[in-house]
Amino acid sequence: MKDLHAKIPQQIKNKNEQYTNKANRGLKLVRFEPCDWVWVHMRKERFPEQRSKLMPQGDGPYQIIERINDNAYKVDLPGEYGVSAKFNVSNLSLFDVGDDSRSNPFEERGDDSIQPSKDPLEVPVGPITRLRGTKFKQAFNGLLQDTWAKVDFKRIYNSKKQALINLIHVQEGLVGGTKTITQGLKEEH
Numbered sequence: 480m481k482d483l484h485a486k487i488p489q490q491i492k493n494k495n496e497q498y499t500n501k502a503n504r505g506l507k508l509v510r511f512e513p514c515d516w517v518w519v520h521m522r523k524e525r526f527p528e529q530r531s532k533l534m535p536q537g538d539g540p541y542q543i544i545e546r547i548n549d550n551a552y553k554v555d556l557p558g559e560y561g562v563s564a565k566f567n568v569s570n571l572s573l574f575d576v577g578d579d580s581r582s583n584p585f586e587e588r589g590d591d592s593i594q595p596s597k598d599p600l601e602v603p604v605g606p607i608t609r610l611r612g613t614k615f616k617q618a619f620n621g622l623l624q625d626t627w628a629k630v631d632f633k634r635i636y637n638s639k640k641q642a643l644i645n646l647i648h649v650q651e652g653l654v655g656g657t658k659t660i661t662q663g664l665k666e667e668h
Contacts, residue, residue: 509568511552516540516574519554525562525570540574 511517518539523530529538544553544564552571556564607615630646 508549509571509573510549511543511546511568511571511573513543513545515543517543517552517554517571518574519556519566520570520572522570526560529560537572 516539518537519541520537521530521535530536542555544555546552547565550568551565552568554564554566554571556562627646
């Protein structure tokens with residue numbers, strides 16, 4: 480009986496080590512140093528006011544103030560959040576300035592800044608999506624309206640009727656029918 484009582488604590492210790500090894504198999508050790516910059520994951524439980532489906536899942540970058548232990552760090556969090564500045568390592572991810580200082584790893588698409596095109600009528604390479612087609616159409620219509628506003632129609636009408644007719648054709652997308660429009664203009668006068 481004494482031998483059995485001596486073996487049981489050792490067996491419990493061995494089983495606990497096996498369970499620990501199996502549970503920690505996929506984990507990697509993450510350590511931050513003071514003065515490192517990190518992103519803070521904003522969980523609903525901790526940030527109920529600042530967290531919704533449409534808002535980013537993380538915020539930052541914030542600087543690590545102190546290391547409490549391997550699992551907990553104190554972050555230089557602004558007072559507007561009204562929560563403790565101590566975070567578990569699972570709620571932090573390293574901010575890498577080398578990649579892109581404007582993108583947030585918690586946002587799906589990263590950097591949403593739109594690069595303006597030099598020429599609004601430039602046809603992009605690749606498939607024309609609905610958005611690209613709409614933007615192209617808007618740019619073309621704006622250019623056409625600017626041209627229409629800058630033209631002195633009295634001078635054109637009196638001297639160059641054909642230029643006006645061509646402009647009307649371009650706007651309305653007419654290919655044929657020049658004779659009918661010109662005949663209509665002649666009949667008016």
